[in-house]
Amino acid sequence: MIVDDMRINEQIEIAPKIFKIELTGPLSKLLKNPGQFVNVRVGKGIDPTLRRPISICDVDVDNERLTMIYRVEGKGTKMLSEMLVGDTVNILGPLGQGFPVDAATKENTCVLVGGGVGIPPLYYLAKQLTANGVKVITILGFRSDKDIFLEKEFAELGELKITTEDGSKGIKGFVTDALETLSDYELFYTCGPKPMLRAVESIASSPGFISLEERMGCGVGACLACVCDLNERNKDTGKSYAKICSDGPVFEAGEVIL
Amino acid sequence: MIVDDMRINEQIEIAPKIFKIELTGPLSKLLKNPGQFVNVRVGKGIDPTLRRPISICDVDVDNERLTMIYRVEGKGTKMLSEMLVGDTVNILGPLGQGFPVDAATKENTCVLVGGGVGIPPLYYLAKQLTANGVKVITILGFRSDKDIFLEKEFAELGELKITTEDGSKGIKGFVTDALETLSDYELFYTCGPKPMLRAVESIASSPGFISLEERMGCGVGACLACVCDLNERNKDTGKSYAKICSDGPVFEAGEVIL
Amino acid sequence: MSRIAVSLPGLNMKNPVMPASGCFAFGQEYANFYDLNRLGAICVKAVTVEERKGNATPRVAETPGGMLNAIGLQNPGLAHVLEHELPWLEQYDTPIVVNIAGYQVEDYMEVTKAISKVKNVNAIELNISCPNVKEGGITFGTDASTAANLTEKVKAVSQVPVYVKLSPNVTDIVEIAKAVEQAGADGLSMINTLLGMRIDLKTGQPILANKTGGLSGAAIKPVAIRMIHDVSQQVSIPIIGMGGIYEVDDILEFMMAGASAVAVGTANFIDPFACPNLIDQLENRMDELGIDTLASIVGRSSLCNNIR
Amino acid sequence: MSRIAVSLPGLNMKNPVMPASGCFAFGQEYANFYDLNRLGAICVKAVTVEERKGNATPRVAETPGGMLNAIGLQNPGLAHVLEHELPWLEQYDTPIVVNIAGYQVEDYMEVTKAISKVKNVNAIELNISCPNVKEGGITFGTDASTAANLTEKVKAVSQVPVYVKLSPNVTDIVEIAKAVEQAGADGLSMINTLLGMRIDLKTGQPILANKTGGLSGAAIKPVAIRMIHDVSQQVSIPIIGMGGIYEVDDILEFMMAGASAVAVGTANFIDPFACPNLIDQLENRMDELGIDTLASIVGRSSLCNNIR
Numbered sequence A, B: 001m002i003v004d005d006m007r008i009n010e011q012i013e014i015a016p017k018i019f020k021i022e023l024t025g026p027l028s029k030l031l032k033n034p035g036q037f038v039n040v041r042v043g044k045g046i047d048p049t050l051r052r053p054i055s056i057c058d059v060d061v062d063n064e065r066l067t068m069i070y071r072v073e074g075k076g077t078k079m080l081s082e083m084l085v086g087d088t089v090n091i092l093g094p095l096g097q098g099f100p101v102d103a104a105t106k107e108n109t110c111v112l113v114g115g116g117v118g119i120p121p122l123y124y125l126a127k128q129l130t131a132n133g134v135k136v137i138t139i140l141g142f143r144s145d146k147d148i149f150l151e152k153e154f155a156e157l158g159e160l161k162i163t164t165e166d167g168s169k170g171i172k173g174f175v176t177d178a179l180e181t182l183s184d185y186e187l188f189y190t191c192g193p194k195p196m197l198r199a200v201e202s203i204a205s206s207p208g209f210i211s212l213e214e215r216m217g218c219g220v221g222a223c224l225a226c227v228c229d230l231n232e233r234n235k236d237t238g239k240s241y242a243k244i245c246s247d248g249p250v251f252e253a254g255e256v257i258l
Numbered sequence C, D: 001m002s003r004i005a006v007s008l009p010g011l012n013m014k015n016p017v018m019p020a021s022g023c024f025a026f027g028q029e030y031a032n033f034y035d036l037n038r039l040g041a042i043c044v045k046a047v048t049v050e051e052r053k054g055n056a057t058p059r060v061a062e063t064p065g066g067m068l069n070a071i072g073l074q075n076p077g078l079a080h081v082l083e084h085e086l087p088w089l090e091q092y093d094t095p096i097v098v099n100i101a102g103y104q105v106e107d108y109m110e111v112t113k114a115i116s117k118v119k120n121v122n123a124i125e126l127n128i129s130c131p132n133v134k135e136g137g138i139t140f141g142t143d144a145s146t147a148a149n150l151t152e153k154v155k156a157v158s159q160v161p162v163y164v165k166l167s168p169n170v171t172d173i174v175e176i177a178k179a180v181e182q183a184g185a186d187g188l189s190m191i192n193t194l195l196g197m198r199i200d201l202k203t204g205q206p207i208l209a210n211k212t213g214g215l216s217g218a219a220i221k222p223v224a225i226r227m228i229h230d231v232s233q234q235v236s237i238p239i240i241g242m243g244g245i246y247e248v249d250d251i252l253e254f255m256m257a258g259a260s261a262v263a264v265g266t267a268n269f270i271d272p273f274a275c276p277n278l279i280d281q282l283e284n285r286m287d288e289l290g291i292d293t294l295a296s297i298v299g300r301s302s303l304c305n306n307i308r
């Protein structure tokens, strides 16, 4: 967890309003596991005030490279998308507890379920799982054909099912429609909007891990902006809540109230 | 008086913390007389909030070029100095009433007295006066040798006296020390810090014109941030005050209370 | 009625945007930039019985995301405004709001009496919230019964609707809003500036000659939104909202909070075309957000309190 | 004493900078970034008798040059703080200030009694200004006699100096400051956050689940400076100043306005190293401005009122 002025190595729009950005700097070496995120300071002035949390999508430790994929939502991501190759961006990270890769063993089949900008952190996860010999089935949900990204990349790592809301590609419907057709898996990992996480949690036939989002202040566990309720008081800490930024963003399915 | 996104054509540090910036755009064609200024919007965000008033130092109407010289004082001028050739700067102008060039006729000798960043507007004035066949003597005051700028440019237009506070070049002392040695002139024009203006006004043996500075809000006469008191109620408007941004920044010596 | 027209007591506005008092003088300066008929209304600088010289300079200081001003209600006085400023504005058919200030109740009444019978004046804005004068101004705006009394007296002599401009520098703005509503105010304007100060590190002294000044600009927007939201739920007269409106989204945010029209102040200094630019962007942005008419969003934030 | 050391009741600080309450939890998170002994003091999150769950999320919203928060005083409760948080802090020899909140006078007294006898607690900060809880908090901070009564009761049971943290959401902060001084406060902390709101244009509803929140960050700095300036001229107890301190110049501006030490809140979120970075820059900047010791500039703005 450091603060690093990272250089923009590449910045491209890979789908409408979806940007892929590659940064260089020593922070890249500190990643513990996939699903961790960074807190991006956009600009140098007083506005925007807060950093923007963005998941790590891929890492190249040897070349100190970090890749993120983000959607232009509001002011901060807009400004980020206007920055150029060669500019530096101030990054705080890596933050949080990511997906436990070791939870899956060699013989396991894992289902990865991602929606929209919940997809990026699953990519580095898929890479690590497959590197460990785990079989990966990925389900990615998009609004429409034109919004699809990372298709080729995921397809290279295993079976890939794409769903689109308008049916313009793959299965028409939601990720859950694809998930319902599967039964032979030992573990799931998911990231996306809350309604999707709820649906995945209730449909899945295995244990799994979910990654949450919340508006954040500090990003490091100090301000209590990003709490969520635990289903049961934590045995170790005695706490009835968790901080998404530092205890999460990844939790065991069923651990927190969605 | 328009708002113009002007392109930076040149930006160089011509003395410590003193920058010369050349901008291109149609606004350049609207100048009425030397001593007018522009109101520079630095950055695109909410901070800095206010525009920065900077005098016009030179104009090239044919090529639509405007030159300004400014000192890095605080946040706004610092940010301006960090902008690069090719960037655009949002400019409001030309603003205010400048120096009346016609007040001097062919046979006249005029003394131009400038201190620090009060010097730039005198340059375009000197050019216009000499173009009209007026004889110009210029007195420029600096802190020290290394702070000198526009020396060659003024020297080309007539007699030039330089004063430095530490005596490292020219006459040791203030512009007034040089002004006291002169007597044969019909008109003076001056711009600089208020104490200097006061001293020049009291020493000068002729009528003249002074250019004032004040903290501004709107720059166009609407907010009344920048008023100064008139010595007498203005006959035409009935007003006992003047707005430096729109009635000035140039006033007849004796017209306003310094 | 067009999608962006709004209607308030005395003010039939073709769009919800007027310049804020004190940031637009009497209109002549900005008329050099654009046709003032494009505005929804025009709110002019505070007028007092006699000419006022205002405070010493410096009168403005910049702050993070905002500015302080301590103009001190400088204005040419009632007679001059009646003779020169208002007649000049006759060439426009945009509604005119005149902001009014004074040292004592009688001053406010005198100005109101004279101004409200001018044929091109559509409303009075009672400035009980100027933080930059020693007497009058804010003292009327920080106590509910004083504010109500003044409102009542001014209403009694006004021939046009009266909007009371509230000060945000109070513990309970709702209490004051309710008091002036009961005293007969036709509408509210809010917010005036927050009291602030900046110090010059070189001298150790305040930058403003008046020491304190009024904070305006983007920085105060969330405070304005909060106050308009709270007040709009407790009064039934319309609110002209202001405080840091720079962007088209801000207009919508103010109206959702409970404002029926908006005023733009500091933004005029950043861009003289601020008002017409905002107006031009309004319909497009409404389309993007699926908003049919502005009237339909006013106070939306208070409509469905238990949805979320 | 070093040039940048300052001394306040209970607090011998090697430099004037402490993190602000609620922005630093109990220190453990930022201890991952730097040695907390570099700080002038540490002010921890509000502590209440029982554990508090705080408000629903979203709890933060961004504003121009600032942010709103509505955490709602979430904290693990007195027992947990006594058992876990304060013992953990024993490894540091930096003074500790504990921020205290409650629903009623007795709550404050109970927490104070227990906390103030902990050996590594150097001062209590009485939070009578939290805008984000329904009961207690700000209600104590908006009425002078209520504030004074609470101060007196807490002083009576405290074994360490008591700083009262004032709310800026009042008409007359000087009155409240004087009342708590008379009631025995050893110092003041100011300012807490300004009440604000932001609305989500897509839903028309407030972004914060709690609807309103407390505005902090650069945007509020001029309000803080004004209040500290005004209060410091009317009281003789020291002030811990806060509200939008981001840069080293801000520290000096707050001290010239009348603060004897400063607290840094929101800036920690922008840069976790904000506090040590500010401390490191302090002496250089003092040299540039010709300031010998910090003690010499406190309240400089009120010293020579008629110079300028």
Ligand SMILES: Cc1cc2nc3c(=O)[nH]c(=O)nc-3n(C[C@H](O)[C@H](O)[C@H](O)COP(=O)(O)OP(=O)(O)OC[C@H]3O[C@@H](n4cnc5c(N)ncnc54)[C@H](O)[C@@H]3O)c2cc1C
Pocket: A037, A050, A051, A052, A053, A054, A055, A056, A068, A069, A070, A071, A072, A073, A074, A075, A076, A077, A078, A117, A118, A120, A121, A212, A213, A214, A215, A216, A249, D061, D062
């Ligand atoms: C742990 C985590 C990982 C994330 N990873 C990704 C990612 O890989 N790719 C991606 O495109 N997006 C990701 N997001 C969402 C991303 O943070 C928001 O889209 C972004 O902050 C929006 O900022 P803005 O300035 O564009 O929008 P604005 O609306 O201007 O933002 C205003 C404020 O709200 C906050 N905010 C707005 N939307 C969200 C949101 N959905 N979640 C949290 N804060 C929000 C902003 O951070 C900012 O503080 C992630 C969020 C979290 C919490």
Ligand SMILES: Cc1cc2nc3c(=O)[nH]c(=O)nc-3n(C[C@H](O)[C@H](O)[C@H](O)COP(=O)(O)OP(=O)(O)OC[C@H]3O[C@@H](n4cnc5c(N)ncnc54)[C@H](O)[C@@H]3O)c2cc1C
Pocket: B037, B050, B051, B052, B053, B054, B055, B056, B068, B069, B070, B071, B072, B073, B074, B075, B076, B077, B078, B117, B118, B120, B121, B212, B213, B214, B215, B216, B249, C061, C062
């Ligand atoms: C009519 C006019 C013409 C000017 N021409 C020139 C010029 O040609 N070259 C040059 O270097 N400077 C000139 N100045 C001064 C210049 O405007 C200031 O140096 C500049 O605004 C400082 O901005 P800053 O952000 O660097 O300083 P900051 O201290 O950060 O500025 C804070 C605020 O104070 C205002 N301010 C600070 N100093 C001054 C000042 N001296 N006059 C007016 N406002 C001030 C700023 O505009 C801003 O609103 C002129 C000023 C006026 C009024």
Ligand SMILES: Cc1cc2nc3c(=O)[nH]c(=O)nc-3n(C[C@H](O)[C@H](O)[C@H](O)COP(=O)(O)O)c2cc1C
Pocket: B217, B223, C020, C021, C022, C023, C045, C046, C069, C071, C073, C099, C127, C130, C165, C191, C192, C193, C215, C216, C217, C218, C220, C242, C243, C244, C245, C263, C264, C265, C266, C267
């Ligand atoms: C320079 C200046 C002068 C002002 N003069 C007045 C005034 O005369 N009467 C008044 O009621 N408000 C006055 N105001 C307050 C504005 O009308 C408005 O309420 C406030 O600035 C908030 O809006 P803004 O943030 O858009 O500027 C003035 C504001 C500024 C910046």
Ligand SMILES: Cc1cc2nc3c(=O)[nH]c(=O)nc-3n(C[C@H](O)[C@H](O)[C@H](O)COP(=O)(O)O)c2cc1C
Pocket: A217, A223, D020, D021, D022, D023, D045, D046, D069, D071, D073, D099, D127, D130, D165, D191, D192, D193, D215, D216, D217, D218, D220, D242, D243, D244, D245, D263, D264, D265, D266, D267
């Ligand atoms: C997320 C957050 C939580 C806060 N919690 C507390 C608190 O528990 N007790 C308190 O007295 N002040 C609390 N505050 C107020 C700060 O201590 C400080 O007074 C205020 O934020 C202004 O300083 P700043 O602008 O530097 O943040 C909190 C502020 C923030 C932003």
Ligand code: FES
Pocket: A215, A216, A217, A218, A219, A220, A221, A222, A223, A224, A225, A226, A227, A243, A244, A245, A246
């Ligand atoms: S964002 Fe501050 S605790 Fe999570």
Ligand code: FES
Pocket: B215, B216, B217, B218, B219, B220, B221, B222, B223, B224, B225, B226, B227, B243, B244, B245, B246
């Ligand atoms: S700066 Fe507004 S009137 Fe001169």
